[in-house]
Amino acid sequence: MPRLQIITASTRPGRVGSTVAAWALDEARRHGAFDVEAIDLAEVALPFLDEPQEASTGHYVHQHTKDWSATISRGDACLFVMPMYNGTYSAPLKNAIDFLYDEWQDKPVGLFTYTAGPSGGLPAIEALRPILTRIGFRPAERSVRVPGIGELTGPDGFRAPAGLDGELAGVLDELAKLAADADASPAQV
Numbered sequence: 001m002p003r004l005q006i007i008t009a010s011t012r013p014g015r016v017g018s019t020v021a022a023w024a025l026d027e028a029r030r031h032g033a034f035d036v037e038a039i040d041l042a043e044v045a046l047p048f049l050d051e052p053q054e055a056s057t058g059h060y061v062h063q064h065t066k067d068w069s070a071t072i073s074r075g076d077a078c079l080f081v082m083p084m085y086n087g088t089y090s091a092p093l094k095n096a097i098d099f100l101y102d103e104w105q106d107k108p109v110g111l112f113t114y115t116a117g118p119s120g121g122l123p124a125i126e127a128l129r130p131i132l133t134r135i136g137f138r139p140a141e142r143s144v145r146v147p148g149i150g151e152l153t154g155p156d157g158f159r160a161p162a163g164l165d166g167e168l169a170g171v172l173d174e175l176a177k178l179a180a181d182a183d184a185s186p187a188q189v
């Protein structure tokens with residue numbers, strides 16, 4: 001079974017990202033197309049990019065980069081569970097992306113955003129998607145967007161609005177298909 005990595009892209013103390021990601025993890029396990037692995041950027045704890053050479057060279061000098069590379073290399077697809085900060089994607093997520101290059105090539109990726117305000121994070125998705133394509137990811141066309149996150153999270157975790165499970169299932173279906181297409185494509189000669 002392909003491995004889906006659900007990456008929590010907020011790192012600040014008190015974040016709601018971890019409870020939203022926990023919900024997405026349960027749903028992805030229920031969906032059944034993937035072995036699901038949780039990755040928390042707060043635990044990965046990368047510094048700001050400190051590699052002397054560009055990631056595309058594949059020359060990593062720091063152990064944290066080698067560890068991050070090994071983590072992402074074992075995945076077949078990923079889902080970014082990400083807040084929108086000041087109208088765009090979070091800086092920790094972009095930093096974590098910038099550390100690697102080959103590891104992201106042809107990687108199916110889904111985007112799951114949430115916001116305090118009414119947008120649900122669409123501007124962050126629109127900003128990130130072309131960057132992901134340029135790097136070499138294969139982004140799913142569908143996405144999950146949750147507005148009003150403050151009213152949906154609390155001590156009991158994340159109270160998903162009706163229908164959100166179906167929206168996430170749509171993204172996961174797409175990721176499963178993209179991951180299967182990658183397996184089926186002939187080797188380059």
Ligand SMILES: Cc1cc2nc3c(=O)[nH]c(=O)nc-3n(C[C@H](O)[C@H](O)[C@H](O)COP(=O)(O)O)c2cc1C
Nearest residue numbers: 010014015016017083084085086087114115116117
């Ligand atoms: C730095 C920062 C910028 C934010 N910018 C926006 C924004 O542009 N639009 C919005 O609706 N909410 C914004 N918020 C509110 C967040 O959506 C809300 O705090 C959410 O819980 C953040 O996710 P997190 O708790 O996982 O960090 C912002 C929050 C922070 C901390």
